[in-house]
Amino acid sequence: MWKVAMSEEVGKALQSVVERVNQAAARRPKTLPAVPPRLVAVSKTKPPEMVVEAYRQGQRNFGENYVNELVDKASDPLILESCPEIKWHFIGHLQKNNVNKLLGVPNLFLVETVDSAKLADRVNSSWQRIRGASTQRLKVMVQINTSGEQSKHGLPPEETVNTVKHIVSQCSALHFSGLMTIGRYGYNLTLGPNPDFQMLLSRRQEVCDSLKLPLEEVELSMGMSTDFEHAIEVGSTNVRVGSIIFGNREYPNTPSPEKTSKVVSEEAAKKMQHLTVSEH
Numbered sequence: 214m215w216k217v218a219m220s221e222e223v224g225k226a227l228q229s230v231v232e233r234v235n236q237a238a239a240r241r242p243k244t245l246p247a248v249p250p251r252l253v254a255v256s257k258t259k260p261p262e263m264v265v266e267a268y269r270q271g272q273r274n275f276g277e278n279y280v281n282e283l284v285d286k287a288s289d290p291l292i293l294e295s296c297p298e299i300k301w302h303f304i305g306h307l308q309k310n311n312v313n314k315l316l317g318v319p320n321l322f323l324v325e326t327v328d329s330a331k332l333a334d335r336v337n338s339s340w341q342r343i344r345g346a347s348t349q350r351l352k353v354m355v356q357i358n359t360s361g362e363q364s365k366h367g368l369p370p371e372e373t374v375n376t377v378k379h380i381v382s383q384c385s386a387l388h389f390s391g392l393m394t395i396g397r398y399g400y401n402l403t404l405g406p407n408p409d410f411q412m413l414l415s416r417r418q419e420v421c422d423s424l425k426l427p428l429e430e431v432e433l434s435m436g437m438s439t440d441f442e443h444a445i446e447v448g449s450t451n452v453r454v455g456s457i458i459f460g461n462r463e464y465p466n467t468p469s470p471e472k473t474s475k476v477v478s479e480e481a482a483k484k485m486q487h488l489t490v491s492e493h
Contacts, residue, residue: 223266226458227254230441234452237445246429248450253302255437255455257282258462261289267458268296274322276453278305280315287318296320304393304434304453306366307332312339316351323352325393325434325451328368330379337384350388353380354434357416359409360397367394373416374423381424391432391450392417402443410435410447 231252238250253276256264264275264286277283280303286292287301300322303315307326312335315324327333333353340351355376358367368376373392380389396409410433417431434451436444441452456462 220266223263223459224270226460227267227270227272230454230458233442234445237442240446241448245448246450248429248432250445250449251451253304253434253451253453254458255304255453256286256459257455259459261286261291263459264292264299265295268299273298274300274302276302276304276325276455280305280307280311283318284314287320293319302453307336309335312336313343316340316343321351323354323390325354326356326366327353327380328356328358328366330376330383333376333380333384333387337380337386340386344386350386352388352390354391354393354432355380355389356393356395357413359394359412362397365395370412370416374419377420378424389431391434392420393434393451395437396435396440400440402440406447407440407443410444410449414448 234250234252251274252272253274254264254267254272255276255278256267257276257278267275277286283301283303287299292299299320301318301320302323302325303318303321304325307315307324307328309332312332315321316336316339324336327336336351336353344351355373356367357370357373358365359370377389380387392413394409394413396407400407400409413433413435417428417433420426421428421431432450433448434453436442436449436452436454438454438457441449441454444452
């Protein structure tokens with residue numbers, strides 16, 4: 214009974230989010246690159262069965278915040294057998310001593326949280342060893358701390374261009390895919406566009422101007438459960454959505470910023486459905 218109920222709930226919730234993603238993309242100004250947004254289903258603290266159910270409903274990209282949880286989940290026999298085309302995104306803080314463990318994950322698709330040239334070097338050398346004779350490069354994003362909060366990881370915005378240049382010129386085993394931010398929780402959209410998203414957009418422009426890259430080749434990973442529609446409307450190509458697909462997360466004892474922001478989540482999500490972006 215539990216499986217049937219879970220199956221229906223995950224299926225309906227995923228379908229609803231996919232529809233909202235598509236509708237938000239349709240509202241994007243034509244001046245933005247026409248890159249279809251990628252939905253990353255964030256499955257942290259959720260059982261493998263839920264991942265498999267979302268996969269059965271057509272979802273392919275999944276995200277995890279903790280290396281050990283990703284290693285366990287990606288190596289789970291049920292997922293390996295049922296989800297051959299799964300694409301794992303690592304979206305949490307990556308410490309250098311966990312790089313080897315992370316890069317050994319089956320079906321690792323994208324590391325979204327490279328936040329220094331030193332970490333990029335470590336990931337690069339580790340991937341060179343792990344891939345062996347293969348020439349496949351590992352996709353990475355550079356994480357920017359757009360809100361300047363000490364509690365957030367990420368590169369200071371002014372170091373973006375130099376760090377990307379370093380990856381492109383010095384890390385031959387890596388493929389620079391774009392920029393990522395978490396941003397401030399609970400931003401009130403009645404005050405105008407989210408400044409964290411605007412900051413990421415402007416840093417992408419700087420990167421593209423400096424490295425002569427087309428805008429559409431530099432992705433923007435921004436937007437989560439409470440603000441993904443607004444993020445897509447202003448240019449996000451990669452949104453990370455968890456609780457509104459899989460239900461609220463159960464944390465043992467440790468409070469998290471995400472958990473404490475749940476009070477405003479639903480209200481913010483409702484506002485988001487009515488928000489439209491005007492072209493300037």
